[in-house]
Amino acid sequence: MAKICVLGAGTWGIALARMLFLSGNEVTVWSALPEELDNLQATNIQPNLPNVLLPSGLIYEKDLAAACNGKEILLFAVPSVYVRGTARSAAPNVEKGQIIVNVAKGIEPDTLCTMSEIIEQEIPGIPVVALSGPTHAEEVSRDLPTTIVSACENVETAEKIQSIFSNPVMRVYTNTDVKGVELCGALKNIIAIASGISAGLGYGDNTEAALITRGLAEMERLGLKMGCLASTFSGLAGMGDLIVTATSKHSRNNRCGFLIGQGYSPKDAIKQVGMVVEGVNAIPATMKLAEKYGVNMPIVFAVNEIVNNGGDPKTAVRDLMGREMTTELPKPVLDLNYESALIKNAQLHAKGDNGMKRVITYGTFDLLHYGHINLLRRAKALGDYLIVAISTDEFNWKSKHKKCYFTYEQRKALVESMRYVDLVIPEESWDQKPSDMHEYHIDTFVIGDDWKGKFDFLKDEGVEVIYLPRTPEISSSQMKKDLHDSEAGDGVSKTTHDDLDTSPKN
Numbered sequence: 001m002a003k004i005c006v007l008g009a010g011t012w013g014i015a016l017a018r019m020l021f022l023s024g025n026e027v028t029v030w031s032a033l034p035e036e037l038d039n040l041q042a043t044n045i046q047p048n049l050p051n052v053l054l055p056s057g058l059i060y061e062k063d064l065a066a067a068c069n070g071k072e073i074l075l076f077a078v079p080s081v082y083v084r085g086t087a088r089s090a091a092p093n094v095e096k097g098q099i100i101v102n103v104a105k106g107i108e109p110d111t112l113c114t115m116s117e118i119i120e121q122e123i124p125g126i127p128v129v130a131l132s133g134p135t136h137a138e139e140v141s142r143d144l145p146t147t148i149v150s151a152c153e154n155v156e157t158a159e160k161i162q163s164i165f166s167n168p169v170m171r172v173y174t175n176t177d178v179k180g181v182e183l184c185g186a187l188k189n190i191i192a193i194a195s196g197i198s199a200g201l202g203y204g205d206n207t208e209a210a211l212i213t214r215g216l217a218e219m220e221r222l223g224l225k226m227g228c229l230a231s232t233f234s235g236l237a238g239m240g241d242l243i244v245t246a247t248s249k250h251s252r253n254n255r256c257g258f259l260i261g262q263g264y265s266p267k268d269a270i271k272q273v274g275m276v277v278e279g280v281n282a283i284p285a286t287m288k289l290a291e292k293y294g295v296n297m298p299i300v301f302a303v304n305e306i307v308n309n310g311g312d313p314k315t316a317v318r319d320l321m322g323r324e325m326t327t328e329l330p331k332p333v334l335d336l337n338y339e340s341a342l343i344k345n346a347q348l349h350a351k352g353d354n355g356m357k358r359v360i361t362y363g364t365f366d367l368l369h370y371g372h373i374n375l376l377r378r379a380k381a382l383g384d385y386l387i388v389a390i391s392t393d394e395f396n397w398k399s400k401h402k403k404c405y406f407t408y409e410q411r412k413a414l415v416e417s418m419r420y421v422d423l424v425i426p427e428e429s430w431d432q433k434p435s436d437m438h439e440y441h442i443d444t445f446v447i448g449d450d451w452k453g454k455f456d457f458l459k460d461e462g463v464e465v466i467y468l469p470r471t472p473e474i475s476s477s478q479m480k481k482d483l484h485d486s487e488a489g490d491g492v493s494k495t496t497h498d499d500l501d502t503s504p505k506n
Contacts, residue, residue, distance in 0.1 A: 001025055002164050005061075005071040007086055009036050009274070012103060014054065021055050023167045028059040028069040030067035032078075032086070037062055052141040062246035064141075068093040071100055073164065076119065080106025083115050087122035101161055105185035106278050107285035112292070115146045116183035127154060127162045130178050134187040134244035135235040136251070143169045149237045150174050151181040156225040159205030173236060173376050179230030181237040184219060188242040189279030189301070190213030190286060192253035193260075195246035197313050200261020203329040212246050213300060218297040222286075230288065253279040266307045280307055298323060349496075357383035359444045360436065362427050365389045368414045371471040376494060378468055379446040380420035385438055388415050388428040399430065414434040431504045437461040 002025045009031035012242045021027040031037050037060040040046065044054040052506040054139070060069040068074060068090055078086050081105050093102070098461060100123065116128045130314060133148035140146050146292045148171050149167065158174040175181055197209045218241070220233040223275040232238055245251045256277045259269035270277050283304050290297045302320055305311035361379050365372050365388070390411055396402045404411065404500045412424050426434070436442065445458050449467035460467050 002073060003071045003135040004028070004029060004073045004075060004164075005067045006075045006077055007067070007090065008027070008075075008077035009033070009046070010077060010079070011046060011048045011137035012135075013075070014040070014049065014073065015041055015052075015141040016077065016103065017058055017171060018052070018054055018141055019143075020165070021058055023164075023165070026059070027057075028067050028071070030061050030064060032082070034062050035236065044097050044418075045142075049141050062275045064089055065093045068098075069095075073099050073161075076100060076102045076104055076105060076115070080104045080108075080115060080278055080281055081276075084118045084122060086406065087119045089181065091123045096124050096125070096127055098126060099157060099161065100126055101131050102128060103131045105182070105288070106282050107183075107186045109281075109284040109288070112289060114179060114186070114286055116182055120340075127152060127157045128178075129158060130181045130185075131165070132160065132181050132241065133173075134240040135243060135358065136248060137248045140170070145169055145171075145454055147171045147173065147183055147236050147240070147251065149235065150179045151176065151237070153178060166313070173234070175227040175232060175237070179226060180223050180232035181226060183223050183226065184233060184241060185220070185240040186278070186282045187219045187286060188215075188238070188245050189253045189277075189282055190303050191242060192245040192251055192301050193279045193307070194253075194255035194299050195279075196254040196257020196259075197261040197303070197306065198257075199254075201313055201317070202261075202319060203317075212242060215246070215299050216242055218295075218299055222289060222295045222297065223292060225295055226289070233414075247397075256280065260306060263314055263318070283307060328463065354384055355442045358385045358441055359383035359438065359446055360387040360442045361446045362389040362391070362433070363447070364396055364400070364402060364404060365411050365415050366402075366406055369413070373418065374471045375446075375448060375468060376415075376418055376420045380462060381445060382444050382466065385422045386420055387423045387425060387434065387442070388421050388434060389425050390415060391427045395428050430501070433458060434461050434504055437463050 001332065003019055004025050005028045006400050007030050011030070011318050017027045017029050022486055029040070030035070038053065041060045044056060046052065046054065074090065075092065076083060076086065083102070091343055098246060102115045102119060107114055116130050119128050130151040131148055132151070135146050146169060148165070148170065149318040150158045151174070152175050155174065155176060158176070162172040194215065195208050195211050198211055216233060216239055219238065220230060223233055224230060247251055248254065249430045252273045253274050256269045256279070258275050259272055261370065262267055266280070270280060283300070286300055287299070287304055290300065298320055302316040306313055306316055313406040342409070353416055359382050361375065361377050363372070375388065381417050390408060392408045393404065394406055406414070408426065415421055427453070437445070438461065442463050444466060445455060446466045446468055447455060448470050450470060452467045455465055
């Protein structure tokens, strides 16, 4: 049995107090509002949980010092805007050896601190655990199966809280990504407001699913920039809490959004809900974080425009739908193709296909930059052994009409230093490619797609010919703008790949 003090007598605090008491713990409830405790003691009913009779064994304490004294766990269950004040008041009464558990969800607008960070500032030296997940108080108070996350950098502390809070109707998981868990708890409330607005406007399931999915993407983008783990956002504290908050009839954030979509002003919608709407409180801090970390969060921006700037919900939806086209891919296509090729080769090896696959590419590779490196990386992914043929100085000048900053030997040394490259050979003429294919037993010829079609004749040698897309943001032309070839009279190269005859001479 643990001795637990619950600071806060709202729906979530009382639901947890009831659950912890029924699990065999001694539970004391404190509130900054004495009349709230008087009502609970007199009726054994929390007004927002009217159908739940609270156990008579709960202790209600108006004195903060007495409530905290001798407890193993101090559970912070006050609204986010009161966390700092409550922590500051409680600090003189907190003792070494106690554990603070925070279930408030939000971000402080001025400091951009999460709730745990606020508590750690006001009560230093005491371990703080963030407890968060898809947990509506209305269902927890009725003993419906629920899951939650106990997050602390100290795994043993997280596991201790896991043990105390676990019971037949509450399954607790652990996590060490405290910031990620708390960020999810704050941001999901804003997305839930957006989901409610959508429903209030009369939009359907498709819109709701889109808001939840893309809202989660916004949450994760910001979280990753802030050093959080991606897995947190796909877990209970992220996806799980977002789904339940954005869709449930119990969600005050969703309800607030619905009323706004129905035509209520944000102020009147909050008044109608009758409880703290944490999503509204989280908007200012989230806007600042998005700016600080350079993260695009269009759904959050739209909710801010509606709630704080009087924006029209229908206009906001139209603006969201009319944004510039983009992709859902988390990485550039070139990187994904590279990873896919690696997986494919690994699968071939796993099946016993251990024959060495040889790949060759050709180029000048002067002023070695990311575009070159990315080409080599993708080329190596297509096989096991990569050969790079580097144009000699004479071939560059006489046949390619190019002047290089670096000599052949310097360029060769640079390319040889790349971990993707197994062998470097000289390219001395256009004619050598067919013989190279046979001499080095080449399976695949690779080159940038700005040469597309120029080397199809190598297919006749039994070689696969692949033209890889150039890395779009890299161009050597700017780097070499002051160079000119033998045919240029004004300092600008006049020769393009289309001007060159690459076929072997018979």
